[in-house]
Amino acid sequence: xxxxxxxxxxxxxxxxxxxxxxxxxxxxxxxxxxxxxxxxxxxxxxxxxxxxxxxxxxxxxxxxxxxxxxxxxxxxxxxxxxxxxxxxxxxxxxxxxxxxxxxxxxxxxxxxxxxxxxxxxxxxxxxxxxxxxxxxxxxxxxxxxxxxxxxxxxxxxxxxxxxxxxxxxxxxxxxxxxxxxxxxxxxxxxxxxxxxxxxxxxxxxxxxxxxxxxxxxxxxxxxxxxxxxxxxxxxxxxxxxxxxxxxxxxxxxxxxxxxxxxxxxxxxxxxxxxxxxxxxxxxxxxxxxxxxxxxxxxxxxxxxxxxxxxxxxxxxxxxxxxxxxxxxxxxx
Amino acid sequence: xxxxxxxxxxxxxxxxxxxxxxxxxxxxxxxxxxxxxxxxxxxxxxxxxxxxxxxxxxxxxxxxxxxxxxxxxxxxxxxxxxxxxxxxxxxxxxxxxxxxxxxxxxxxxxxxxxxxxxxxxxxxxxxxxxxxxxxxxxxxxxxxxxxxxxxxxxxxxxxxxxxxxxxxxxxxxxxxxxxxxxxxxxxxxxxxxxxxxxxxxxxxxxxxxxxxxxxxxxxxxxxxxxxxxxxxxxxxxxxxxxxxxxxxxxxxxxxxxxxxxxxxxxxxxxxxxxxxxxxxxxxxxxxxxxxxxxxxxxxxxxxxxxxxxxxxxxxxxxxxxxxxxxxxxxxxxxxxxxxxxxxxxxxxxxxxxxxxxxxxxxxxxxxxxxxxxxxxxxxxxxxxxxxxxxxxxxxxxxxxxxxxxxxxxxxxxxxxxxxxxxxxxxxxxxxxxxxxxxxxxxxxxxxxxxxxxxxxxxxxxxxxxxxxxxxxxxxxxxxxxxxxxxxxxxxxxxxxxxxxxxxxxxxxxxxxxxxxxxxxxxxxxxxxxxxxxxxxxxxxxxxxxxxxxxxxxxxxxxxxxxxxxxxxxxxxxxxxxxxxxxxxxxxxxxxxxxxxxxxxxxxxxxxxxxxxxxxxxxxxx
Numbered sequence: 010x011x012x013x014x015x016x017x018x019x020x021x022x023x024x025x026x027x028x029x030x031x032x033x034x035x036x037x038x039x040x041x042x043x044x045x046x047x048x049x050x051x052x053x054x055x056x057x058x059x060x061x062x063x064x065x066x067x068x069x070x071x072x073x074x075x076x077x078x079x080x081x082x083x084x085x086x087x088x089x090x091x092x093x094x095x096x097x098x099x100x101x102x103x104x105x106x107x108x109x110x111x112x113x114x115x116x117x118x119x120x121x122x123x124x125x126x127x128x129x130x131x132x133x134x135x136x137x138x139x140x141x142x143x144x145x146x147x148x149x150x151x152x153x154x155x156x157x158x159x160x161x162x163x164x165x166x167x168x169x170x171x172x173x174x175x176x177x178x179x180x181x182x183x184x185x186x187x188x189x190x191x192x193x194x195x196x197x198x199x200x201x202x203x204x205x206x207x208x209x210x211x212x213x214x215x216x217x218x219x220x221x222x223x224x225x226x227x228x229x230x231x232x233x234x235x236x237x238x239x240x241x242x243x244x245x246x247x248x249x250x251x252x253x254x255x256x257x258x259x260x261x262x263x264x265x266x267x268x269x270x271x272x273x274x275x276x277x278x279x280x281x282x283x284x285x286x287x288x289x290x291x292x293x294x295x296x297x298x299x300x301x302x303x304x305x306x307x308x309x310x311x312x313x314x315x316x317x318x319x320x321x322x323x324x325x326x327x328x329x330x331x332x333x334x335x336x337x338x339x340x341x
Numbered sequence: 342x343x344x345x346x347x348x349x350x351x352x353x354x355x356x357x358x359x360x361x362x363x364x365x366x367x368x369x370x371x372x373x374x375x376x377x378x379x380x381x382x383x384x385x386x387x388x389x390x391x392x393x394x395x396x397x398x399x400x401x402x403x404x405x406x407x408x409x410x411x412x413x414x415x416x417x418x419x420x421x422x423x424x425x426x427x428x429x430x431x432x433x434x435x436x437x438x439x440x441x442x443x444x445x446x447x448x449x450x451x452x453x454x455x456x457x458x459x460x461x462x463x464x465x466x467x468x469x470x471x472x473x474x475x476x477x478x479x480x481x482x483x484x485x486x487x488x489x490x491x492x493x494x495x496x497x498x499x500x501x502x503x504x505x506x507x508x509x510x511x512x513x514x515x516x517x518x519x520x521x522x523x524x525x526x527x528x529x530x531x532x533x534x535x536x537x538x539x540x541x542x543x544x545x546x547x548x549x550x551x552x553x554x555x556x557x558x559x560x561x562x563x564x565x566x567x568x569x570x571x572x573x574x575x576x577x578x579x580x581x582x583x584x585x586x587x588x589x590x591x592x593x594x595x596x597x598x599x600x601x602x603x604x605x606x607x608x609x610x611x612x613x614x615x616x617x618x619x620x621x622x623x624x625x626x627x628x629x630x631x632x633x634x635x636x637x638x639x640x641x642x643x644x645x646x647x648x649x650x651x652x653x654x655x656x657x658x659x660x661x662x663x664x665x666x667x668x669x670x671x672x673x674x675x676x677x678x679x680x681x682x683x684x685x686x687x688x689x690x691x692x693x694x695x696x697x698x699x700x701x702x703x704x705x706x707x708x709x710x711x712x713x714x715x716x717x718x719x720x721x722x723x724x725x726x727x728x729x730x731x732x733x734x735x736x737x738x739x740x741x742x743x744x745x746x747x748x749x750x751x752x753x754x755x756x757x758x759x760x761x762x763x764x765x766x767x768x769x770x771x772x773x774x775x776x777x778x779x780x781x782x783x784x785x786x787x788x789x790x791x792x793x794x795x796x797x798x799x800x801x802x803x804x805x806x807x808x809x810x811x812x813x814x815x816x817x818x819x820x821x822x823x824x825x826x827x828x829x830x831x832x833x834x835x836x837x838x839x840x841x842x843x844x845x846x847x848x849x850x851x852x853x854x855x856x857x858x859x860x861x862x863x864x865x866x867x868x869x870x871x872x873x874x875x876x877x878x879x880x881x882x883x884x885x886x887x888x889x890x891x892x893x894x895x896x897x898x899x900x901x902x903x904x905x906x907x908x909x910x911x912x913x914x915x916x917x918x919x920x921x922x923x924x925x926x927x928x929x930x931x932x933x934x935x936x937x938x939x940x941x942x943x944x945x946x947x948x949x950x951x952x953x954x955x956x957x958x959x960x961x962x
Contacts, residue, residue: 068781
């Protein structure tokens with residue numbers, strides 16, 4: 010049994026113009042000590058699905074159906090009081106913007122000490138001592154000095170390390186990393202990702218890694234879920250997706266070929282997925298990806314495909330998951 | 342090698358202790374090398390630096406702190422007595438020279454008459470001099486001495502509340518000053534005596550509250566003046582036997598030539614003044630004196646007896662280190678000249694009347710006491726004075742010291758302003774925080790309440806509220822009522838400010854991060870978001886403080902705030918609502934208005950500078 014099991018999750022938002030189905034029937038699971046990567050464009054529902062886990066939705070969002078089971082507990086209906094105990098303690102989150110996700114008026118020490126104090130009932134003194142250890146764990150030089158500093162005095166990478174220290178403070182079982190490296194420059198990004206990998210090995214934390222960067226996912230994740238328009242369109246082990254699998258979703262395929270590579274000839278144009286993500290209130294009736302899919306058939310525009318188990322551990326939401334077949338024009 | 346001396350290091354600028362303390366305590370800047378001081382620079386320090394780099398802010402802060410210290414510590418030194426009032430001290434302009442003898446009199450004194458707020462004296466040549474505040478009314482001034490008096494060789498002089506009497510060596514009597522109450526109307530027997538010269542060898546001259554008395558060497562007493570409030574008659578059997586007399590505010594007593602004290606007037610029986618202590622009726626009394634409400638007698642053995650309406654500590658006769666020789670009475674105090682040449686004073690000490698300076702401890706030859714003043718002339722002719730020197734900021738219509746009332750009034754005004762702001766801020770923070778954080782229907786509901794409260798016409802509403810509820814309360818409770826009314830009616834601005842800030846702040850990722858950390862909602866509102874809003878709140882509190890003080894003063898000025906006699910900066914101005922006060926008694930409104938204006942301007946300067954210091958955009962880099 011997986012540590013975290015999301016099943017058929019449907020998270021909707023009420024808006025003036027109608028109900029936005031941000032997450033519409035998503036299922037995935039996170040195993041102990043493993044990393045699940047979720048990839049997708051902006052608005053594909055990857056962040057919302059993760060925020061649903063901790064009931065961190067905006068006021069107009071609600072879970073319409075499905076279940077999230079963590080450690081045998083159903084989280085979607087969990088009272089807020091119990092949820093407070095889980096947040097930051099069993100499951101914690103690293104956010105995308107290290108610049109803004111630290112409180113600008115608190116010192117680093119105070120920010121990191123807070124989870125210790127509220128979840129482990131430590132005194133301020135004890136917590137402050139642990140803060141130094143945590144800062145050392147996330148490889149911050151001069152932890153004693155940094156502890157007394159304010160976020161604006163730190164660089165982006167340092168801030169993200171502080172965020173990680175804060176998130177890992179109470180040794181959570183699951184760490185939800187919501188695009189933790191997006192706002193950082195490439196070298197820092199690499200450092201942070203390495204740090205997360207190292208810490209995962211040290212502490213055995215499971216990670217739910219959300220990103221739109223396939224390169225990062227490839228490095229980090231054991232399993233990958235590709236999301237599009239609030240649905241999982243493909244889920245498979247990382248090796249399968251990035252390796253030479255026989256099956257794939259056309260969207261995943263499009264994403265993979267749109268990565269610039271060092272070995273592409275200089276004058277060859279980069280392939281891109283045409284069109285744009287459909288408006289969430291005017292989703293196409295059939296396959297959500299059909300309007301942009303170069304393999305789309307009439308059937309794709311009318312019927313909605315189900316997730317098909319094409320191979321062991323690999324599911325694809327497509328009528329024509331066979332890569333070679335559809336590239337050759339064989340739609341049977 | 343040559344440069345060795347210079348290489349030893351650029352001499353560090355030595356900072357004195359205060360600057361170092363200020364830098365480390367307020368700016369948290371330690372005298373460290375460049376790198377480490379760069380590291381520990383909190384936002385607060387940056388704000389403080391920005392703030393202190395502004396001259397106007399520094400000026401405002403210093404002046405405000407001085408005013409604050411004055412109104413906080415001042416009341417310890419200038420104690421307020423709410424029941425205080427004295428008809429003789431009404432409307433005295435600022436000044437501090439009530440006991441400053443003119444130089445012509447120094448070492449050359451024949452007689453001194455300490456008056457209400459002035460002094461009149463004669464030098465050994467019989468010439469007259471005045472000093473202090475001699476103006477009685479717009480028209481009448483003691484300083485306007487008749488020419489005949491200036492030319493006469495004066496023997497005795499005495500001054501009453503608003504007139505002066507003098508007699509020259511030829512026993513010619515002069516009266517000037519206010520004579521509208523019959524102060525100059527001599528009785529018929531006096532006129533006769535003056536004409537004939539019989540029984541008219543004056544040895545004592547006294548002036549009091551609109552009346553005067555003169556005593557002949559043969560024991561004949563002449564009294565004249567306003568008889569409506571004075572017992573100015575002499576019982577027949579005493580006439581011709583009087584050795585000394587002394588006026589209280591409405592009566593007089595006499596020492597008879599047989600050494601007994603007698604109430605020689607007609608009021609007598611039943612009044613506390615007629616109950617003369619037994620020892621003074623045994624023919625051994627040597628001196629008498631009076632204050633405004635009490636009488637005192639001195640017996641041969643140096644014992645002092647006090648009777649009358651003793652309610653101003655006049656009865657607290659101290660132990661004398663030597664025999665008392667002479668007794669003198671002021672308005673509420675007594676001074677006694679001892680055999681060893683020292684002086685002892687007792688009684689009320691509002692103006693230092695009984696605080697005898699050490700220089701008057703010996704060799705005092707002559708003592709002149711009256712009202713709140715004491716003049717001691719020593720054997721070498723030098724004078725020692727103690728008592729009421731004057732009022733630095735004048736007095737009001739009830740004779741109360743303006744300085745004391747301004748200082749104590751400032752305390753009340755600032756206290757009311759501060760508590761009103763605190764109440765308003767607490768309500769504003771709670772309602773604004775909840776509205777801003779939760780939004781939606783809660784926000785809608787709270788903001789409608791805010792609009793209703795904000796829409797109330799403030800001053801009429803506060804007036805009605807304080808009039809309806811206030812009439813049942815005592816002044817202290819009324820003060821609390823005003824604080825609460827001000828607080829409850831002025832939270833809307835703070836609420837809006839906090840709400841708007843919360844709307845901006847709650848979208849920030851750190852709020853979500855705090856939520857994800859498992860921090861409860863009220864913790865997020867008040868511990869995470871509030872500190873981010875606090876800088877703005879502090880500015881608005883500062884500015885609201887000034888506004889609250891002004892509003893309180895407006896209400897008090899209109900008479901709906903804190904009632905008299907409790908002073909506030911607003912109701913000090915209350916009396917200044919007619920042209921007479923504004924034109925003639927300028928000190929009654931200039932000083933309170935000036936200090937109040939200065940105070941609010943300083944608070945606004947501080948608030949503005951704080952806003953600029955906290956707003957990073959305002960700092961040009």
